[in-house]
Amino acid sequence: MMNLSRSVALISLFLLPLLTFSFSVDNPTDRRVLVLLDDLSLKSSHSIFFSTLKSRGFDLDFKLAEDSKLALQRYGQYLYDGLIIFAPSTERFGGSLDSKSIAEFVDSGRDLILSADTSASDLIRGIALECGVDFDEDSSAMVIDHSSFDGDHTLIAADDLVKSHAILGKTKIEAPVLFRGVAHSLNPTNNLVLKVLSASPSAYSANPSSKLSSPPQLTGSAISLVSVMQARNNARVVISGSLQLFSDRLLRSSVQKAGSPNKYEKSGNEQFVTELSKWVFHERGHLKAGSLVHHRVGETDEPAIYRIKDDLEFSVEILEWSGKSWEPYVADDMQVQFYMMSPYVLKTLSTDKKGLFHTSFKVPDVYGVFQFKVEYEKLGYTTLSLSKQIPVRPYRHNEYERFIPTAYPYYGACFTTMAGFFVFSFVYLYHK
Amino acid sequence: MGGKQDPTANGSPKSESMGAKKASPDLLNSSFSFKSLKLKTKQQELLLRVSILGLVYVLAFIARLFSVLRYESMIHEFDPYFNYRTTLYLTEKGFYEFWNWFDSESWYPLGRIIGGTLYPGLMVTAALIYWTLRFLRFFVHIREVCVLTAPFFASNTTIVAYFFGKEIWDTGAGLVAAALIAICPGYISRSVAGSYDNEAVAIFALLLTFYLFVKAVKTGSLSWALGSAFGYFYMVSAWGGYVFIINLVPLYVLVLLITGRYSMRLYVAYNCMYILGMLLAMQIRFVGFQHVQSGEHMGAMGVFLLMQVFYFLDWVKYQLNDTKLFQTFLRITVTSAILVGGIALGVGTASGYISPWTGRFYSLLDPTYAKDHIPIIASVSEHQPTAWSSFMFDYHILLFLFPAGLYFCFKRLSDATIFIVMYGLTSLYFAGVMVRLILVATPAVCLISAIAVSATVKNLTSLLRTKQKVPQTGSTKGVGSSKSSSKVTLDQSQPFQKNGAIALLVGVFYLLSRYAIHCTWVTSEAYSSPSIVLAARGAHGNRIIFDDYREAYYWLRQNTPTDAKVMSWWDYGYQITAMGNRTVIVDNNTWNNTHIATVGRAMSSYEDEAYDIMRSLDVNYVLVVFGGVTGYSSDDINKFLWMVRIGGGVYPVIKEPDYLVNGEFRVDKGASPKMLNCLMYKLCYYRFGELVTEYGKPTGYDRARGVEIGNKDIKLEHLEEAYTTSNWIVRIYRVKPPTNRL
Numbered sequence A: 001m002m003n004l005s006r007s008v009a010l011i012s013l014f015l016l017p018l019l020t021f022s023f024s025v026d027n028p029t030d031r032r033v034l035v036l037l038d039d040l041s042l043k044s045s046h047s048i049f050f051s052t053l054k055s056r057g058f059d060l061d062f063k064l065a066e067d068s069k070l071a072l073q074r075y076g077q078y079l080y081d082g083l084i085i086f087a088p089s090t091e092r093f094g095g096s097l098d099s100k101s102i103a104e105f106v107d108s109g110r111d112l113i114l115s116a117d118t119s120a121s122d123l124i125r126g127i128a129l130e131c132g133v134d135f136d137e138d139s140s141a142m143v144i145d146h147s148s149f150d151g152d153h154t155l156i157a158a159d160d161l162v163k164s165h166a167i168l169g170k171t172k173i174e175a176p177v178l179f180r181g182v183a184h185s186l187n188p189t190n191n192l193v194l195k196v197l198s199a200s201p202s203a204y205s206a207n208p209s210s211k212l213s214s215p216p217q218l219t220g221s222a223i224s225l226v227s228v229m230q231a232r233n234n235a236r237v238v239i240s241g242s243l244q245l246f247s248d249r250l251l252r253s254s255v256q257k258a259g260s261p262n263k264y265e266k267s268g269n270e271q272f273v274t275e276l277s278k279w280v281f282h283e284r285g286h287l288k289a290g291s292l293v294h295h296r297v298g299e300t301d302e303p304a305i306y307r308i309k310d311d312l313e314f315s316v317e318i319l320e321w322s323g324k325s326w327e328p329y330v331a332d333d334m335q336v337q338f339y340m341m342s343p344y345v346l347k348t349l350s351t352d353k354k355g356l357f358h359t360s361f362k363v364p365d366v367y368g369v370f371q372f373k374v375e376y377e378k379l380g381y382t383t384l385s386l387s388k389q390i391p392v393r394p395y396r397h398n399e400y401e402r403f404i405p406t407a408y409p410y411y412g413a414c415f416t417t418m419a420g421f422f423v424f425s426f427v428y429l430y431h432k
Numbered sequence B: 001m002g003g004k005q006d007p008t009a010n011g012s013p014k015s016e017s018m019g020a021k022k023a024s025p026d027l028l029n030s031s032f033s034f035k036s037l038k039l040k041t042k043q044q045e046l047l048l049r050v051s052i053l054g055l056v057y058v059l060a061f062i063a064r065l066f067s068v069l070r071y072e073s074m075i076h077e078f079d080p081y082f083n084y085r086t087t088l089y090l091t092e093k094g095f096y097e098f099w100n101w102f103d104s105e106s107w108y109p110l111g112r113i114i115g116g117t118l119y120p121g122l123m124v125t126a127a128l129i130y131w132t133l134r135f136l137r138f139f140v141h142i143r144e145v146c147v148l149t150a151p152f153f154a155s156n157t158t159i160v161a162y163f164f165g166k167e168i169w170d171t172g173a174g175l176v177a178a179a180l181i182a183i184c185p186g187y188i189s190r191s192v193a194g195s196y197d198n199e200a201v202a203i204f205a206l207l208l209t210f211y212l213f214v215k216a217v218k219t220g221s222l223s224w225a226l227g228s229a230f231g232y233f234y235m236v237s238a239w240g241g242y243v244f245i246i247n248l249v250p251l252y253v254l255v256l257l258i259t260g261r262y263s264m265r266l267y268v269a270y271n272c273m274y275i276l277g278m279l280l281a282m283q284i285r286f287v288g289f290q291h292v293q294s295g296e297h298m299g300a301m302g303v304f305l306l307m308q309v310f311y312f313l314d315w316v317k318y319q320l321n322d323t324k325l326f327q328t329f330l331r332i333t334v335t336s337a338i339l340v341g342g343i344a345l346g347v348g349t350a351s352g353y354i355s356p357w358t359g360r361f362y363s364l365l366d367p368t369y370a371k372d373h374i375p376i377i378a379s380v381s382e383h384q385p386t387a388w389s390s391f392m393f394d395y396h397i398l399l400f401l402f403p404a405g406l407y408f409c410f411k412r413l414s415d416a417t418i419f420i421v422m423y424g425l426t427s428l429y430f431a432g433v434m435v436r437l438i439l440v441a442t443p444a445v446c447l448i449s450a451i452a453v454s455a456t457v458k459n460l461t462s463l464l465r466t467k468q469k470v471p472q473t474g475s476t477k478g479v480g481s482s483k484s485s486s487k488v489t490l491d492q493s494q495p496f497q498k499n500g501a502i503a504l505l506v507g508v509f510y511l512l513s514r515y516a517i518h519c520t521w522v523t524s525e526a527y528s529s530p531s532i533v534l535a536a537r538g539a540h541g542n543r544i545i546f547d548d549y550r551e552a553y554y555w556l557r558q559n560t561p562t563d564a565k566v567m568s569w570w571d572y573g574y575q576i577t578a579m580g581n582r583t584v585i586v587d588n589n590t591w592n593n594t595h596i597a598t599v600g601r602a603m604s605s606y607e608d609e610a611y612d613i614m615r616s617l618d619v620n621y622v623l624v625v626f627g628g629v630t631g632y633s634s635d636d637i638n639k640f641l642w643m644v645r646i647g648g649g650v651y652p653v654i655k656e657p658d659y660l661v662n663g664e665f666r667v668d669k670g671a672s673p674k675m676l677n678c679l680m681y682k683l684c685y686y687r688f689g690e691l692v693t694e695y696g697k698p699t700g701y702d703r704a705r706g707v708e709i710g711n712k713d714i715k716l717e718h719l720e721e722a723y724t725t726s727n728w729i730v731r732i733y734r735v736k737p738p739t740n741r742l
Helices: A002-015 A048-056 A099-107 A124-132 A248-252 A269-280 A403-431 B003-008 B013-025 B030-062 B066-070 B079-093 B097-100 B123-134 B143-168 B171-183 B196-217 B222-238 B242-258 B264-281 B295-319 B323-349 B359-365 B369-373 B387-394 B398-411 B415-431 B435-468 B470-476 B481-492 B497-527 B547-561 B570-580 B592-602 B606-615 B635-651 B673-677 B679-685
Strands: A032-037 A060-063 A083-084 A111-115 A134-135 A144-147 A154-158 A177-179 A185-186 A193-198 A203-206 A224-230 A237-242 A285-294 A313-323 A326-330 A335-340 A342-348 A356-362 A370-375 A386-395 B534-537 B543-546 B565-567 B622-623 B720-722 B730-735
Touching: A002 B369, A048 A060, A048 A248, A048 B097, A083 A099, A083 A335, A099 A124, A099 A403, A111 A124, A124 A134, A134 A224, A134 A342, A134 A386, A144 B570, A177 A269, A177 B196, A185 A224, A203 B543, A224 B295, A237 A269, A237 B323, A237 B543, A248 A269, A285 B079, A326 B030, A356 B435, B003 B066, B030 B143, B079 B097, B079 B123, B079 B570, B123 B143, B123 B196, B123 B222, B143 B171, B143 B435, B171 B435, B171 B497, B196 B222, B196 B242, B196 B264, B196 B435, B222 B242, B222 B264, B242 B264, B242 B415, B242 B730, B264 B295, B359 B387, B359 B415, B387 B398, B387 B435, B398 B415, B398 B435, B415 B435, B435 B497, B534 B622, B534 B730, B547 B570, B547 B720, B547 B730, B570 B622, B592 B606, B592 B679, B606 B679, B606 B730, B635 B679, B673 B679, B679 B730
Parallel strands: A032 A060, A032 A083, A083 A111, A111 A237, B565 B622
Antiparallel strands: A134 A185, A144 A154, A144 A203, A154 A177, A193 A224, A224 A237, A285 A313, A313 A326, A313 A356, A335 A342, A335 A370, A370 A386, B534 B543, B622 B730, B720 B730
8 A cells, every 4th residue: 555655645746846735725824634643732831832733723633642543644635734743752653653654654755843852762763863863872862052151051052043934924033042952963965954944053962960071062053952944845844952942931931142132022933933833834935836828929739849049938827825825926036947968948937926937038049858857946935846858850851942142153153054054055055 | 582583694595506406396387487486586585584584573673571480570680770760750640841851869968869860761762662553553552562662672683684694794694684683692681571771782882883884895885984973862862871872882983994995975975974973962961062072982983083184185195196205194184183183172171161081981991990989880780791601691602603704704804794793893802891791792702602503504505505416507607606615625526524514503502492491491590580589490490589679668668658768778779769659868879989988878877876967867667678587688688798889989987897707707606796776787686586587597507608696685766667568678667757855
C-alpha cells in the first residue's frame, strides 16, 4: 500500500510539474491538525498558541504520543492535514506511527511542526534528521549565550530572524524571541532547509551544569534555534529546538536583552509563533500557477512546433493564497527561460497586476526541443517549477528567399552565358 | 545451384553442336526443317540465356527469404528500423513533409532534421514500389515492401551484372557473373529480406553506374554517359558510398590518360557524367555542395580539369606542326596547370572553403587512424579490419578465382577490363580495411571470377570439341579469337589433353557446386538472423527464441508517458524510436560526438554523478542490454569499454585505466572498484547476485563472460527498476525525481 501510494505520488509528481501539492488545490490551508503531546498538561501550558490556531479555524485533535490508537491514515486516506509534535521525550509513538510514516506524511505534501527540547529522544532527532536538521548529539547540551540572554544564560533572547515577509509576516517582530532549548545545525548539502531564528555569534552549545572540557562542537551563528524546511512538493516543516518557545510563559514574559537598554513588555514569541504557524499551514506564501500559455504573435492557438526566428508571446497566470481566497500575485522578478540544455532566452516577465505575467520574444536561430521554463524560488514562497516542451524546427524548403539580391551578379552570369551560348551556336552552325 | 548453369552459357559453338545433334534425326524428314531448326538455334540460345537469367533472377530473390521463413516478416538490426520509420512517415505524410521533417524524438534535446541528414533514395524507392502496388490494387502493408526491397534489388543487380559481364568479356561471363553474384554471401549478408538498409539498393545503383559508364567509354555516346550520370544520382541519393564512385571513376580516367588511352569517347563520357552527375547530386540535401567543397570530391574535379588540358593540348598539337615547339608548349602548360591547381587547392583548404577529409575517409586510407583518433568509428564492429576468415567465408572459391580472372583481364586488356581490374583491386583493398566494404568489392570479385570461370570452361570445352570433330574446327575457326589460341595448343596434341580437359571441367563444376552449397549454408546459418530476435539451441536441440528486445520496446510503448525520454547506448536508439515510439538521447546516426560522449560519461560514472547528467538531459528511463543470463555476448557490458573511451575522448575525467585491472577488463571480484560501482555495472547486475543462472554455479554467474560477478549487493539510490524482460536481455530503469526533502 505504501509502495503504491508512493509510486502514485511519484508518477503524479512526474506528470504534474505544477507542484501545488496540497490537500485540495483550491484551498491549500490546512484544516485538520493532529497535536501529539507527551504530557497532556502541555495543552494548558501552551494554550495561547493552540487557541490562536483554533481561532484561525483549525480543528485540533490532541492525542498523547503514546496513545495506542494513533494513526495518520485510515483506508489509505490521511486523516489530518497537519501534524504538531510537542513530545520531545517520547521514545516510541503509539499505534502505527513511527518516523518513517511521519516522513511519508510530509512527502505526501502535508505539514509538520516539530519541537525538540533538551534531552530530546532519538525518535525526535531521527524525524528532524529526515528533514535535514541535526540536533546536538550531546543530549544534555543546551544553547548558552553570555551576551544575548535574558536573566539566565540559557534563556536566549534571539533577534536574528530571517528577513522574509512570507515566512514572518509584514509587521516586523520588534522584541527579541525567547528561547531555551537545544541547538541544531543544518545539513549543508540540503538547500531546502533554512534558519528562521539563528543564535548570535557568541552562542555555543554545551551542558550548562558541567564544566566545559573540550571546545563545543556547535558555536556561533552555525547554531540554528528554529528552522523551516520547504520540501520539493511544498510541504512545510518547522523544527524548533525549544518547546518552551511556544509556551504561555515565554509568550507572556517581558524581555530585556542583557546589556540592552530596551525593555519590551512582551517578548516577540507570540508574534513569532503565530506568524510561523501561518506560514507552515499555508496561510501565506502559497502560490498557484496556471498553465503556461504561448502562441505566435497575432495568433491565439498554441502551435505544435515553432520555427526558428518566430515571434511568440508567452504568459502565465500566478495567484497567491491569502488564507481565504486566491489573489493575484504581483512581483517583478518572475522570469521565463527558453531552454535547451542552457537558457537561450531569459526574460523577466511583466505583470498586469491581475496575476497574469507575460512577455514576448523571438525564437532563437537554433532548432531543437526547447522548454519554456519558469523556475521561481523565492524565500518563503512555494517553489514554482513549471516547464513545457516545444520543438523548434528550421525553415522549410520553401520558406527561404527565392532570390537573394546579393546573388544578382550570379544570376546575371548564368543568363548571359546561356544567351551567349545560344548566339555562339547559331553563328557557328550557320556562319559559313 | 547457380554454378551448374554455367556450362550451358558457353556461346554459340556449343549450342550449334547441340543443335546439330538434335537436328540429325530431323535430317531424315526434310532439309527445310533442318534449316528452320538451324535458325532456331540462335533463338534457342537466346531462350536459354533468358531462361537462365530468369532463373538466376528468381534464385537471387528466394535465396534471401530464409529469414522470413525462419522468423517472420520483420525489419532487421538497427539502421533498418530508422529507414522503416522514415519510410512509414513518407508514405503517410507525403514527400514534402518527409523532406522537411524535423524529428524531435531523436537526439533529445537537439533534434534531427531528418530530411537533410539522410540519403532518401531507399525510402523513396520503397515508397514508389508501395504506391505502385497500391495503384495496381495490391493492398500490401508498407512493412512487407520494406522487407522485400533488398531481395528485389539483389535480383535486379544480377541483371546488371549480366550486362556488365557481357560488356567486359562476353555473354558467357555475364551469365556466370549473374549467377555468382546472385548467391555470393558477401552480398547476401546485406540484402536478405528484412535488411532494409541503404546498401540494399546502393549496390544495384553502384553496379549500374559503373556499367553505364563503361558502356559510355566504350561507345563514346552521350546518352550512355547521361544514363551513367542518372545512375550516379540514384547512388548518391541512396548511400554515402557514392564517394567510392566519384573517386574510382576519375582514378580510372587518370590511368587511361597515363597509359595513353585517351580518346574522344573518354572525354565525352567523363565530362558528361561528371558535370551532370555533380549537378544532380547537389539536389540531395545531405550532399549539397560537397562536390565542390569537400576534399573527397576534389580528385574528380582535378581530373575534369586535366581532361580539358588534354583536349586543349590535342588541339594545339593539331595546330602546331613543329614537335619541338609543341614540347616546350606542353611543358609550360602542364607546369602552369599543375601550379594553378595546386594553388587553388591550397588556398581553398587554407580558407576553409574546401573542407578537409572526413575521419571516415582517413580511416579508409589509413586503417589505424580511427583507432587512435575517432573511437566512435572504431567502436562499430562493421568498421573493423577484415579477418582472413571472413574473406573466405564471404567469397569462398571466388577468392582464388579472382587472381585467375585478373590474369585473363590482363591478357585481353581493353578500356572495360582496365576498369573492372581497377574496381576489383581498389575495392578489395577497402574490403581489407573495413568489414562492411566487402560488400562493395563483391560485384567486382564476382565479375572477375566470372571471367575466369567462363574463359576456363570455354577453353576446355572447345578443346574437347575440337578433338572430337577435327574437321569442324576449321569451320568455327573464325568465330572468336580465343579459339585460335586453343587450336594452336591443340595442334601440338598432347596425349592426355582430352582427359585432362575433362578432369579440369569436372573440377570446375565441383568447385562451383561447392560454392553453391557453401553460399546456401552461409545464408541460412549466418546471415538470415534478424538480430532483434535471437535464437539459440536448447539442451535437447530445440530452438529457443529470445524476443526480449521487442518485449522491452513494446513495454516502453505501452507503459511510459508519451514524452518520456529514454537514455541508452546509441546502438538501440533507432529501435527505441521506431518500436517504442519514445524520445531518445542518442541514436545510430552518430553525428554529435559530444552528445554520445555525455551518455558514455553517464554510463561510466558513479550513480550520483550520473544522476546529475541524466537530470540535465531530462532522462526519465534508462535502458541497458544485458546478456549475463542468456549468454548473449554483444551486450552493454562488452561494449562498455567503448563507452568509456568515447566518454573519455570528450570528458577527460573518464579514464580508461580506472576500469581496467592490469590492462584487463573484468567484472568479477578482481575488477577495479570504479568498474564495480559505475552506473552501467549497477544497472546490468542489479539483483543479478540473487540469481542462479547455471546449474552447479554460484549465484550471480555471468554466462556471457563466464565469471561470477564481483558486486552482488547493488543498491540503487536514484533509479529504480521499471522492467526487466523475461530473459533479462533488456533492463529498463526509471529515474526517480529528486528526493522530496533532501
